[in-house]
Amino acid sequence: MSGKHKRTETEFVEPDLPITPMLDMSFQLMAFFIFTFRPAPTEGQIAMALPKLDGGQDAIPSISEDKPVAFVVQAEAAPNGTIASMSISEKDAADTKPELLGADFEKYRHALKTRFDAMKGKPAKLTLKIGDGLLQEYVVRLLDIGNQTGFVDIAPIPLDPKKQ
Amino acid sequence: MSHGSAADKCEPNLVPMLDMVLQLVMFFMVCANFVMEQVNESIKLPEAVVAKPIEKEEYFIFLNINKDGHVLLSALDAIGDDRILTNPKRVETYMKQRAKEDLRAAGSDKNTVPRSVIILRVDREAPFVRAAGSDKPGVYEIMKACRAAGYEKVLLRAIQFGGQIEKP
Numbered sequence: 001m002s003g004k005h006k007r008t009e010t011e012f013v014e015p016d017l018p019i020t021p022m023l024d025m026s027f028q029l030m031a032f033f034i035f036t037f038r039p040a041p042t043e044g045q046i047a048m049a050l051p052k053l054d055g056g057q058d059a060i061p062s063i064s065e066d067k068p069v070a071f072v073v074q075a076e077a078a079p080n081g082t083i084a085s086m087s088i089s090e091k092d093a094a095d096t097k098p099e100l101l102g103a104d105f106e107k108y109r110h111a112l113k114t115r116f117d118a119m120k121g122k123p124a125k126l127t128l129k130i131g132d133g134l135l136q137e138y139v140v141r142l143l144d145i146g147n148q149t150g151f152v153d154i155a156p157i158p159l160d161p162k163k164q
Numbered sequence: 165m166s167h168g169s170a171a172d173k174c175e176p177n178l179v180p181m182l183d184m185v186l187q188l189v190m191f192f193m194v195c196a197n198f199v200m201e202q203v204n205e206s207i208k209l210p211e212a213v214v215a216k217p218i219e220k221e222e223y224f225i226f227l228n229i230n231k232d233g234h235v236l237l238s239a240l241d242a243i244g245d246d247r248i249l250t251n252p253k254r255v256e257t258y259m260k261q262r263a264k265e266d267l268r269a270a271g272s273d274k275n276t277v278p279r280s281v282i283i284l285r286v287d288r289e290a291p292f293v294r295a296a297g298s299d300k301p302g303v304y305e306i307m308k309a310c311r312a313a314g315y316e317k318v319l320l321r322a323i324q325f326g327g328q329i330e331k332p
Contacts, residue, residue: 019178026185032190044215044324045283050311051304081291133295136303137288140210140322147214158293158304 046143051157051164068123071115073108073160074098075142077134084131088112091127105145112149128156132163165287168314202238203325204206204228210288211325213274221319223280225253225262231289233301282310 070091078084082103088111089098101107116124126146130139139156146154157164207228228236233251237258249255266278286303294302307318 014278023178023182023185026182026189027188030185030192033189037192037195039195040263041182041209042324043209043321044212045218045319045321046212046215049321050282050307050316052311061191077295081295096287115318125258130292130304132293133298134293135288136286136290136292137210139292139303140212140288140320143320144212144214144322156292156304160293163293163302163304 008058024132040155046140046147048143068125070125070127072098072127072129073112073142073146074129075131075134075138076159077131079133081133081135081138083134083138085143085153088115090115105141106153107148108142109145112146112151116150124151124154125153126151126155128154129130130156131159199263202226202240204230204236204238206230207236207285208289209321210322212322213325215322215324217324221281221283223266224283225259225280226283226285227306229284229286229290229303229306231287233290233294233303233306235306248312250301252301252309255306256309256312259310259315263313263315271311277316278314280315281317281319282315283319283321 039045071088072091073086073088075086076084085103086101086108087098088101088108099111112126126141128142128146130142143154143156172185187311192315198299203226207230224240226241228238230236235255235258237247238292243258243261246254246258262280263278266280267276270279284303284307291298291300292303294305296302310318
């Protein structure tokens with residue numbers, strides 16, 4: 001033995017990375033996500049004030065001359081919880097005869113729009129008096145149209161004064 | 165000069181395919197609807213055009229109200245084992261406990277308002293006011309119970325709806 005190792009030239013080895021199992025797993029993962037994918041409807045929110053407590057202190061009266069004009073919408077419920085009839089009137093107005101709107105949301109929208117536009121920027125308040133058993137869907141719809149027509153201060157309360 | 169031999173391999177290039185599949189996996193992972201603990205998926209929310217995008221509130225209490233007017237609490241929100249509050253009196257008791265905790269956590273004096281905002285997720289079929297002779301509590305009664313506990317702010321959740329409201 002000479003004691004000397006002759007340096008052998010190593011052959012170039014191409015690294016073999018097995019892609020197929022990785023691809024299999026990726027497909028499985030993708031299938032899992034496709035089957036469990038449920039696009040959630042986008043939720044939004046409407047800011048509301050909670051009702052005043054019984055006998056609670058009222059807000060401090062504004063010293064501004066622009067006292068808000070208050071409109072009252074009464075919504076009666078049908079036995080199945082839908083809207084049976086609606087009417088709109090102006091609170092404290094000389095002509096207190098309410099305008100009947102039936103169960104037509106387009107009439108309701110038009111009535112609100114006409115009144116809001118007639119205010120010409122003066123503050124306006126909308127009170128929704130909700131009949132017993134009316135479903136939340138319709139209350140939100142009334143709120144929604146009220147907001148769309150320009151009313152910001154909207155308060156839904158029960159139609160029955162004992163429940164307010 | 166040889167024109168191919170038994171040792172030559174003919175393999176499709178899988179790398180671009182793998183890239184694309186991994187990108188798809190990433191897409192579905194990111195878009196996956198991770199269930200929020202406090203949001204009850206059985207509640208069918210009404211639609212509203214004016215519903216504004218959700219702003220993250222720092223302190224909030226979720227109240228999920230089902231179509232029977234019962235408040236469903238998540239495991240995170242429940243005090244004890246009671247996860248369904250079936251009447252407004254129990255809601256008031258619960259909310260008063262939450263208000264106490266809220267005030268204690270805020271280090272406030274007795275007469276201040278709790279800092280949390282109440283997020284109401286109300287089923288579209290829940291009654292707003294209790295119908296005559298019905299045992300289903302109305303949403304208004306629950307709102308009053310929250311007010312009695314000292315809370316003032318409430319956000320009503322709805323599905324954002326882009327179109328014109330159709331006639332009923």
